[in-house]
Each structure stands twice: as C-alpha cells, then as structure tokens.
Amino acid sequence: MNEQVVATFNVGSSSIKLAAYSRARGGGLGPRLLRAELSGLPDAPRLSARAGNTGTESAFLAGADISDLELSALAPRLIRAIETALDQPLAAAGHRVVQGGQHNHASRKATPELIAELGGLCALAPDHQPFNLAAVRAVSAARPDLPQTLSFDTAFHRSQPRIAQIYALPRALTDAGMLRYGYHGLSYAHIARHLPERFPGHRQQRTLALHLGSGSSLCAILDGRSIATSMGFSALSGVPMATRSGDIDPGLLLYLMSEQQMSAGDVSQMLRRQSGLLGVSGISGDLRQLEAAGTAEADEAIALFIYRIVRDCGSHIAALGGMDALVFTGGVGENSARVRTGIASGLAWAGTEIDEDANRHHGPELSPPGSRVGVFVLPADEESEIARDCLALL
Template structure:
C-alpha cells in the first residue's frame, strides 16, 4: 500500500479492538482497511480479523503473537503484526481514553505530562482507564518513533451547559472537579456526525441517542452537540448495565458500609461487577443469554432494564424540549429487537412508533412513514472517530 495509514487501539479489561484506516490524499479519513479484535481476555483469548483484502487479514492473524497477554508485550506485538500485514509502517496510532477530565475538550497528542494527568483519573473509570493508559505506555516504550494520539469519551459532553454538569454538592467539591462528566462520547460523536449524512431528509435537530451494550447510557444531542447524558461522575451511573448498577440512592451505600459492614472495596466490586442485569437475574449480564433463558428472573431483569431506560428517556426528551429522532446503537441497541420494541412502546406518548417488520430486521430506519419521530438503528463506530482525530492531529 502507498497511502498513509493510521491505526486505532480501543483497549479494555476484556478486549482489545484494533483498526487501520487509509488517509485520503487531502489528509482526511479514508476507508478502513482492517479491523481486528482480541476478545475473551484474560482467560479465553480469541483473536479475529476482517479486511477488504482477505490476504491482509490472514497475514495479520499469522503474525500476531498473543502468547503473552501482558499489555507491555501484547500491544507492541499487535502493532508489529499490523505493520507486517499492511506492508508499511503506521503514520500514527490513536487510542480511546475513557476519562479526559475537565480540561480536555478535544483529542490530544500523547505526552508524559498528559498521561500523568490522566492517570490521576483512573478511580473514575477503573475498568477502562488503567488499560487505556497502559497500552499507550507499552507502545511508547517499544516504539518511541510512533506518534500516538488520545481521543476522550468525555470530550463530546464538554459542550453541555454548566448547569447540566453540576451536582448539588458544596461548591468547593465542584471546583475540585466533581462533576457530571458523561461517557460513550466517541459513539455519540459518530451519531452526531453521520446521522445527517446518512438520512438528510429526516429532521434530527433534537436527537436522543441510546447506546446499549455491556456499558449503557443515553445522550440528548441538540443540533449536533451534547446537552445532557445519563452517565455522570463515573461510568457506573445512569441506567442499569450488564454488571453495573446504574443510579442508586447514596443512602443505600452508606447503609451497606455502616450497618452491613461492607468495605469500600466490597461495595465497589458489587456495584461494578455483580449488579445490573447479572445481579437482578442471578443468571448472566449478557442480554442474549437472558432473552434465551425464559426464566422469570431473566424476564424481570430485562423488564427493569427497559423500564429504567424509558424513564431516563423522558428526562432527556425534556432537556431537548421535544424529540425529532431516536437512535439505537451499541451491541444491544443494534441487535435486540425485544429491547427496542419495549422502549418504543414505553415512549409512545412522545410520538415514537416503530414498524415490527423493520424492527425484526434491524433496518436502518424503524419508524413507519409519516411518524412524528424518526427512529433509527446506527451501528456504533468509535474507531472511525479515533482515526479521524488522529489524522487531524498529524
């Protein structure tokens, strides 16, 4: 290949997603040339890859060495396998970083000072941030010649009015950085960018985006800008998720620690890993497993999930002053027709209707002709946003 190529890393505790994109002659984002995922970490790692050129995907899989799953070894080896498959060096590598803090409103080039600043925010996203930053450090140690950029999940929400970011806490705590940050910003940025392009005939000024996956949230997007979102200070807040609790009475947490004698570490583990769909069902945090189960506990977990989403939707429709478009994205939003149907039924009061046949097929447009609110399914694509940011910084 002769085009300039940038790659993206989306590193979490259980998976690493890698993608490579060609740049256009003008320096903009061109086509994706390869996408790979190492899933099932750390116990059952499985590497897969797809590319427009099947030989390239095969070459990547043949070269990728995943015998050592420590990021210090794994990240540079994935880069080496990618460059071998491409037949040329990368121009740069862009990373997803979940928490960017108060002052990072856009993507930035990685520096030791910035990494140190972001390291102090790990407590806000303990299941993501340490892995994000470890990958940056690993690549820098092995390939100091390779430029790295950072794209923040919180940046998209920094356009929100100050009032939407505040908690009713003492001002000194607010001034120290205890705010509603919001997450999944790269996914929402993709929706804000591509919805008008893909469906220009539809009104989209007041868009409610619903990102449903192992982590789930909602975002009210007014004329392309975030004005409110369901997640707040941490990625545990908002609606229930696969294993995370969502919003919870702070008095309950005080009770668990004072009367049930649970430690802060025990409470953290429960809220992050043992709650949500898994906690309510006692079966699984995977919605696919619950939908196939038929057990009453599974049905109750799904019903609670949908109920809480519908309630949260009402809040953000109010913030928007109405709604023109509803967008489903994320693994659950894109694939669960039952969840989409339940949410649509709960929002019928807002003029939301979906065609059952279109919903069964997960068609791009779910709402029937003449509906007052357009309802869409738009696949999540955080990687293209990271690549776009990376090219813009080069």
C-alpha cells in the same frame, strides 16, 4: 501501498479492538483497511479480523502473536502485525481514553505529562482507564518514534451547559472536579456526524441517542452537540447495565457500609461486577442469554432495564424540548428487537412508533413513513472517530 496509515486502539479489561485507516487523498479519514478484536481476555483469548481483502486479514491473523497477554508485550506485537499485514509502517496510533478530566475538550497528542495527569483519573473508570493508558505506555516504550494521540470519551459532553454538568454539592467539591462528565462520547460523536449523512430526509435537530451494550447510557444531542447524558461522575451511573448497577440511592450505599459493614472495596465490587442484569437475573449480564433463558428472574431483569431506560428517556426529551429522532447503537441497541420494541412502546407518548418487520431485521430505519419521530439503528464505530482525531492531529 504508499498512503499514510494510522492504527486505533480501544483497550478494555476484557477486549482490545483495533483498526487501521488510510488518509484520504484530500486529507481527512480515508477507507478502513483492517478491523480486529481480541476478545475473552484474560482467560479465553480469541482473535478475529476483517479486512477489505482476505490476504490482509490472513496476514494479520498469522502475524499477531498473542502468546503473552501483558500489554507491554502485546500492544507492540499487534502494531507489528498490522504493519506486516499492510506492508508499510504506521504514521501514528490513536487511542480511546475513557476519562479526560475537566480540561480536555478535544483529542490531544500523547505526552508523558498528559499520561501522568490522566493516570490520576483511574478511580473514575477503573475497568477502562488503566488499560487505556497501559496500551499507550507500552507503545511508547517499544516505539518511541511513533506519534500517539488520545481521544476522550468525556470530551463530547464538555459542550453541555454548566448547569447540566454540576451536582448539588458544596462548591469547593465542584471546583475540584466532581462533575457529571458523561461517557460513550466517541460513540455519540459518530452518531452526530453520520446520522445526517445516512438519513438526510429526516429531522434530527433534537436527537436522543441510546448506546446500549455491556455499558449503557443515553445522550440528548441538540444541533449535533451534547446537552445532557445519563452517566455522570463515573461510568457506574445512569441506567442499569450488564453487571453495573446504574444510579442508586447514596443513602443505600451509606447503609451498606455503616450497617452491613461492607468495605468500600466490597461495595465497588458489588456495583461494578455483581449488579445490573446479572444481579437481578442471577444468570448473566449478557442480554442474549437472558432472552433465551425465559425465566421469571431473567424477564424481570430485562423489564427493569427497559423501564429505567424509558424513564431516563423522558428526562432527556425534556432537556431537548421534544424529540425528532431516536437512535439505537451498541451491541444491545443494534441487536435486540425486544429491547427496542419495549423502549419504543414506552415512548409512544413522545411520538415514537416502529415497524415490527423492520425491527426484526434490525433496521436501519425502524419508523414507518411519515412518522413524527424518526427511529434508527446506527452501528457503533468509535474507531473511525479515533482515527479521524489522529489524522487531524498529525
């Protein structure tokens, strides 16, 4: 092989997603050569991989040393395993960084100064940002010659009008960066880029995209640009998620701290780890387990999840001035026919209808022929957006 190859890192607290892409002959993004995931971190690590040929897949799995899960050791070893499997050195590594702050409206090359700036934003995404940056630092320490690029989940939403980004707070706080940043931007950028390619016969000017997974959010996309999104200052906000609460009355939080004597740390732990589907069901934050459980509590958790999403959809449809397309993505959006049916039923007033046979088979097109609103399932692919950014910056 002699094409230019880049690797992508999507690092979280419980998983690391990797991919490798080549540059196309005419420039830009070429074929994906390898995709891998290290899941079950930190207690039950499991490495899986897929590649265009079994030799590459086998070589990667054989060469990936995951005996030490500290990112300082693990990230460089994963890079070496990719290079060995592909039999050539990488030209660069691209990383997903959840929070880019006020001023990063596009991907950037990694520098020590930028990494230090982004480190100050860890409190806004404590389950993501520290791990994102730790991987960048680890690669930089082990391979200082390897260029690295950063793709920000918040960047896609910087196209929103100012009125959609600010809170009704004192202006000094707004000026200090207390804004509605929005997240899952790489996933929404992928939808905005690929929906017209996949379904060219449908109107898509006003697209409502639902990224539903362990983290969930909505995005109103007008002419390919974000104009509103459900997540705000932090990745805790918006609709309920697997273990995150979503939006909650700030007065309730003040009450818990003043009257129930909960510390800020206790409240943070509750909102991030003990709420959402897990909190309501008392069983799990995994929607697959709740659908299989069939208990009243599990059913209530699923019903609340759907209800809150439908309500938020109404807000986003209002921001769009109507809806031409509804897109499901993310682990739940791609795989739960029950959730899709519930949401589509709740949005029947907006012209949404789905074919249940297509829904049982997970699409990709769910709406019957001639429907006023096209309804689609489009698999999430943040890695290709990271690789595209990386190649563009090289």
